[in-house]
Structure formats: C-alpha cells, structure tokens
Amino acid sequence: MPPPPTSPRRGLRALYPPPAALFRRHFSVAQLPPLSLLPPCPSLHQIRQAHALLVALGLSSSRAALGHLLAACAASPSPSPSLAYSRAVLGQIDVPNVFACNNFIRCLARSAAGDAAPGEALTFYGRMRRGSIPTNNYTFPFLLQACSKGSAVVYGGAQVHAHVVKLGHAGDVFVRNGLVHFYCECRCVGDARKMFDELPDRRDVVTWNAIIAGYARDEQVEVCEELFATMPERDAISWSTMIMGYVQGGLLEKGLGLFREMVERGVAVNEATYVSVLSASAQLGLLEHGQFIHSAIKAVKFPMTITVATALVDMYAKCGCIALSKQEALQLFERFMEEGLCPTSVTFVGVLNACSRAGLVNDGRRHFDSMTRVHGIQPEMEHYGCMVDLFARSGLVAEALEFVEGMRVPPDPVLWGTLLGACKTHGLVDLGVTIGNKLIELEPSHDGHYVLLAGVYAKARNWHNVAKVRQLMSSRGTSKSAGWSLIEAGGRVHKFTAGDREHERSTEIYQTLETIGQRLAEAGYSPDVSCVLHDIGEEEKVHVMKEHSERLAIAFGLMVIEAGHPIRVVKNLRVCGDCHEVSKMISKVFEREIIVRDGSRFHHFKEGSCSCLDYW
Template identity: 60%
Template sequence: MVEQGVRPNQAALVTALSAAARLGLLEHGKFVHNVVQRSGMPVCMNVGAALVDMYAKCGCVAVAREVFDGMRRRDVFAWNAMICGLAAHGLGRDAVELFERFISEGLSPTNVTFVGVLNGCSRSGLVAEGRRYFKLIVEKYRIEPEMEHYGCMVDLLGRAGLVPEAIELIEGMHIAPDPVLWGTILSSCKTHGLVDLGVSVGNKLIELDPTHSGYYVLLSGIYAKANKWDEVREVRKLMSSRGTNKSAGWSLMEAHGKVHKFLVGDTYHKDSVQIYDTLDMINKRLTEAGYVPDVSSVLHDIGEEEKVHAVKVHSERLAIAYGFIVLEAGSPIRIVKNLRVCGDCHEFSKMVTMVFQREIIVRDGIAGNADELTGVKQVQRRIREAGCEVLRVDHAGGMEEGHAKHGRADWG
C-alpha cells in the first residue's frame, strides 16, 4: 500500500500493528510507526493504543511506555495495553502503580484492566495486592469476575504455593470452572511437588478432556519429578492409545526482514554447524559462570548426560544461538515460541542475559498469543499479512521438546 503511494487510514495502521504484535515482528511494527511519523498525522487514540500494544508484545516495554507517556489523550484501550504490557514483562509493581494512577484520574476499569493488574500481581508474587484487587472487582466496581480473572488469581495463588486456597476459590466460583483453571492447579502441583493431589487432578482432567495433550504431559512431569518412571510410561501409553499427540515445539526469530523457524534438535538450517558451534560456546561460558542444567522437564528414564543433551537442543536455544550469529553484537534477541518455555530454558535465557549482557525476550505459548499460531499454515498466513518474507518450512509432526529427534526444514 505504502509503496504504491496510497496513504493508509487509521484502520489499516491498527490492523498492521496488530499483526506485528501477534507475531512479535518488531521491525515491521517499527516500519508502520515510521509511516505514521512521516505522514505528519497526529497519533489518534486508536493508533496510539495499537503502538503501545505492539511494542509491549514485541518486548520493547520501555518504548511502549514512551509512546504511552507521549500520548496527548489516552482512552481505556491505551491504559489497558500499557498495564497488560508491564504485567507480561514481569513488571508487576509498575503495573500496580499505573493501575492506581488510572483509578486516581477517575477512570473506570474494564474487565481487561483487571486482567492486566491481576496478571501483574501473579507475575511478581504480589499475593496481598492480588486479593485486594480481586475483591474490588465485585465490591466496588460491580463487575462480575470472568474466567480470566479467576485464572489470574488461581495462577497467583498456585505460584505462591497456596494451592488449597486456589482450589477453594475454584470450588466457590459463581460460574462453571474452565478446565484450564484445573490445568493451572496441575501445573502448580508439579512445581511444588504435590504428587498425590497432582495425580488426582491430572486423572480428572484427562477424563474430562482425553484429547488434551497438555494434561498428559503435566501428569507425566509430576510422576517423573517423583522418579515414578513406571507411571510415566503408563501415562504415555494411555496417551498413545487414544491417538493424542503432543504439539510440536518450535521457535520463531526475526532477523533482517526474515522469519526463521527452529524445531527441537534441528540440523537442517543452512548455518546449522555454525549454530551448534555458537551454542557450544554459549554453554561453555554459562557453565564457567555456574550454570547447571535442570533436567526435570525431561520425561524419560535416561541417563543424566542424555537428559542434559535433550534440554540443550530445545528450539529457543537454537534461535538464541542464531541471534548471536546474525544480529549486531549487544542487540536484543526476540523469540516467539508456541509452547511454554521449560524451567531450564528460562534459567538458560536469564544466564545468557547476565553473562553476555544481551537482552533475551521470549514470548511463549503461556502468554495467550503464541499459542494461537499452532499451525505452520496459520503462521505463514499471518507473516504474509504483516508483509514479511516467509521461509518455506516442511513441518514434521510428532516432534516434542525434550527429544533430540530431528524434523525436516527447508530454508530458503
């Protein structure tokens, strides 16, 4: 549109920014922002809110805040985008402060506003604040709590180890609880080693939805953490007998206008040798700094060395290594992943940031955005909608994080 000399209207700008936000395509979002700036048009509230949302979802929360602070007028959508963005980046206290400022200016919060501030409390472990805001929803603002609000509270309590309180909250809901809430309880059971409760909840969830692979995986993880390998095999056998397959793990990284897709243990990239050499260098530096791999996410009764190798080839690590190769030294590496990042890869990313002074931003499936992109065709369609070059990918089904099994990918 721009190349043909057509001046985009506000609707087109918002649509383009939303596409960039969904995929985490920062450079394309910046391009749209530049179009707005060059046009001389005043930034309307809709475009401003979309810019805040795009920068926050692309990992540039500081830039999002600059855009937000620079807006002459802000509607509730801009406030919501900024509060949710701060929360998503683990800046829970900043999200709470902005929410309090929002209230002090006499504005009325919406359901989304409360989802944002409650998520901020969850990410930062602000249990007391979360309880207080949850009460405000009904007692002050007369808003009926929705599934998302309960989800944030269950996550907050579960992360804090207050699993019985989280269960009590679910059982007292005025609406039928979503299985996702019980899935959060199951995840908390795995985190805190609550084997008996986790087994009870896991079996209940599998009975309710036998096609949901995530419940089998979490239950397997609970058994694996307790070294109950016979039970792990039984869960996997049950999963296989029902034809339920775990979603393939992949990571996307944008570099120089191209989107690169990595599978676990991928060796088909044209720079594969250099990628693994770089990953070896990174691992060596991290080991010298005291990094010890956490192999609890590996759901197989194999040797420790094999487990360490399994986590070392997760897709986001390959994307990080490739970022070291193709991006300017010191520049942030931004990754979108379709599945939840395992605990060890989370720690790995933190260590890379500390040791190499390099910002690593990974948006995973748990954020509620990357999980929308679970099919390659959908990914490619959305990339094209955002105007980005698509590298051809032949997807291999049955891949899962934790295995060194190779998928086939042709890179253009």
C-alpha cells in the first residue's frame, strides 16, 4: 500500500520549524527579530503580536527584549489605551534598566494631559533614584515632557531642572530644549528665556523654535518677529510657529501673509503648516480660504494624516456656512474612517463640536458612544463640553444635567458656563441662579459669569436682582470689559466702541444707522431690550442698543465695502440677542452677507438666518 499523500498541514510543518528554534539559529537575542520587524509607529495589536513571538522564543523575561517592547509602546500612535499594557510589561522586568525606565516614562508622558499619568512620571523618576537605577541624558527630555503636560507638576519641573544641573546634563541640547519647552508650557517664558540666553552655543534650531513658540503663547508677537528675523537658520517648523504666533496674537491676516511668503520662497510646507493655516482660516471664519487649502492639500497629494484630517474637520465645523457645508465636517469624518484612519481624542472634539453647532443630537450621541466604546478613548472635558452644549442648545437641559452627573471628572468652570448659558436661553431662572452663584464663587474675577447671571435675571425681568449682581460685581473689583468691534477696510483696521463718535466718518455712520433702522422697521423689526442690564427706561435701552459697537461697524461696512462682498466684523464680547436679530435682518433686507466673529463663535448672517442656528 502506498504511503498516504502528505497533508498540507504536515507539509507546512516541515517547511516551518518551531519559530524559536529558527530564530535562535539566525539571530542573536540582541537583534530581537520580532521587534525589529515592527513598523515605526506600531499599533497596540502589532506590539502584542511581537510580544507573543517573544514568548514563543523564550524571551518573555529578557530585560532587553521587554525594554524594546516598552520603546515600541512609547512610539505607538495611541499610547493612552495601552498604558495598562506598558505597566504590565514593566512589571515583568525584575530589575529594569535605564533604557526600560526611560521608555516607560515616555509612555507616561505621552498619555493625555488630564490623566494622572504625567504626574506619575515624577513619582516613577523618584523611585528610579531611590532604587539606584542610573539616569542618563535621555531620561530628562521625557520627564520634562511629562512635567509640561499638567500644571500640577510645575514645581516638579523646577526640581527636575535642579537634578539636570546636579547630574551634569545641563549642557545637553536635547535636555536644554526640554527645559525651554517646559518653562514656556507653564507660562514662565522669562525662565525659558534665561535658559535660551545662558549658553548661546548650546542652541539649535529647535531651541529657537521653542522660545518663539513660548512668546507666541504669551502673545508677545513683536518678540517672536524679532527672534524669527535673527535666527541663524529656519526650518519649516520655524515658519509654522511664527505663523501660529500671528494667529494666536490675533494678527490673522499677517499669519496668512507669512504662509504665502513661505510658499513663494519654496519652503517645504509640512503638516504643521497646513494645520496652522487651517486653524487661522477656522478662526477667521474664512471658509473659502480653508477650502482653498484643502484643495491645495489634494493637489500636491499631501498625505491625508489624521492630524490634517482633524484640522480640516475643525475648520469645516467652525466655518460651517448655513446650508452650504454645516455637515461637511461630519462627511469628512465618515470618509476618513472608511479609509481606515484611526481618530484621536482631538478628532472627536472636532466631530462633537460639529454635531453641537449643527444641532445634531443623535449623531452626537452616536459619535460619543463610539469614541468611548469602539475606540477606547476616555472622554476629556472638551468632549463633555461639546455634549453638554449639544443637549443644552437642543433644549434637553434635563439630559444635559444628567450627563454632567455621570461624568468621570468634576465639571470645570467652562462647562458650568455652558449650562448657565443654557439656563439663560431657556429661561430657567432657579437653576441659572444656583449655577451662576457657584461660578462666581469659583472665579470671582471672571466678568462673564456676572454678566450671564444678570442676563438670567434680565430674562425674567427681575431688574432688582440684575442691579444686585452689578453691585456685587463692582464690590469685588470686577468690571465688565468694554465691548469693541473691528472691521478691516481699505487696508486699515477700524475699531468701534459703543456709542463711539471718534471715527472721522462718524456723521455718515449714524445716518446709515438711521436708514438701517427705518428699513428694518418697514420689514417688521421690533427691538428686544432684555440684554440691556442697566436699570433704565425702555426707550433709553433701545437707544443704548442701537449704538452697540458691532452696529457701528456693520453700518460702516455697508458704506465702504463693495456690494457683493461680505462684511466681516470681529468683536471681543458675545453678540447680544437684539444685535443678532438686527444682523440677520440686515443680511436679508440689504442682501449682504455679514460675518461676525464674537467672543465665542462665528455668526454667518445670510439671507435672514445665521449659521449658529440662533444659539450661542
């Protein structure tokens, strides 16, 4: 009888000897084949596969191998969900060496700022010192990165600085850059500058970029400009940092101008630049500009990374024009999910924010759910904020409150502020008063809280308590910041305050306001004075409101901005209800698109409606 044919299984087994034996034959332990096969940014799944191979190879307790596994965790694109895993890996090493420890600190440093993990890095460093595990120059950049994450570790960072000096690493450029970044991050740009000035020959382009970023964060744009002009060499990051400096300092047009210069000079535009410029477009509400950048990204076939996609989602969410593209952000999100990109927690802020602005309650619920359940992303305050805003604007105040109850962290003042805004809008006086008083207690010098609380009372026409809140505010030494509106025309910035008569064309402006008033009255407008918090007569209130700064700016815009072009106004405070209504009507009656960026969001007034869907 002939022997039975070899089954495929047996054939395979013949081809592949047990992996451990194969690998032992071809590689030494130091070469760590399973780990060297990992891609540069491995997913947790890929890391686990490599780990399984290590076990099969009998390397599951090798200090070197486990150290490399930790390095892979640190480089993983989603370190936060794998933190438990990193801890477990570290726990497998009897006596961790400096390499393993450094990479574990890096894992901790890379987790979300709100987590306890960055703080834990300092504790862990302390254990290293006490356990006589040596530290090296690699330890400190990671440790400082962790310190930069949370304000709770500011003093820890200063202690780390002392250790850097004591242990002789103060000359290391990487360590110095970490310190400059750390001081900038905790708003001590002066200390960062000391580091920067101290050893001029221990600086590289990163040091310059870091200090420019520090001044940018501090809104000291002139210093940024000076440093940018004098730095010995610039890379793409220098350019995008300077662009960001302009954007954060409110000099948005200048930022976009520098971007143009960068492109003209042939500096390679990188991911950060696209993100900066998209952010500038978003903040300016320049939908068309943002779309132009989007098409440029497509034209040069720039890789659609998660970061770029997120910036696009953010831009579309913020610029959302009424019918045109309010759901573009969500469509984009769906599309890149289909392409298999892995969203980050920031992506979800953009997505949830888009849902909130578009009033899409069910989509918001669905995305929030998939974020936590499918992607394992722990919600942060920003996500909660979007959800609360979403519920509140849809009138689901009870659900908003229930949601707050179920949060894993206590609400921050911003979130309470969202709820207070909802109380004002929906006329929930009792709840509004409770929250308002709580907020004033939390942040007594924040003028916005008093204004909102007074607004709650004003809505109920309780002028007595409106006056009491105003008194309380002044007795605390807090005053309502003066409102102003800006408009750009003829290459100049024109600034208006309420009732302003300083402008050279003031007479014409007030005549235009009269004309506006007449035409709106013909269209059926009647003023809503509930936003005026002074205890004055109704007639006087109408008068005060009529001269709000944005009305002067819009009137001026109607005079000088060519027909067919939108009127763009930037205002520091939030738009009042009546100015909002008036702007809507002007957009219809005068057939003019008006774009007002107020203290909290954009309002695109077009054909009688507003992109904020009347909730802000």
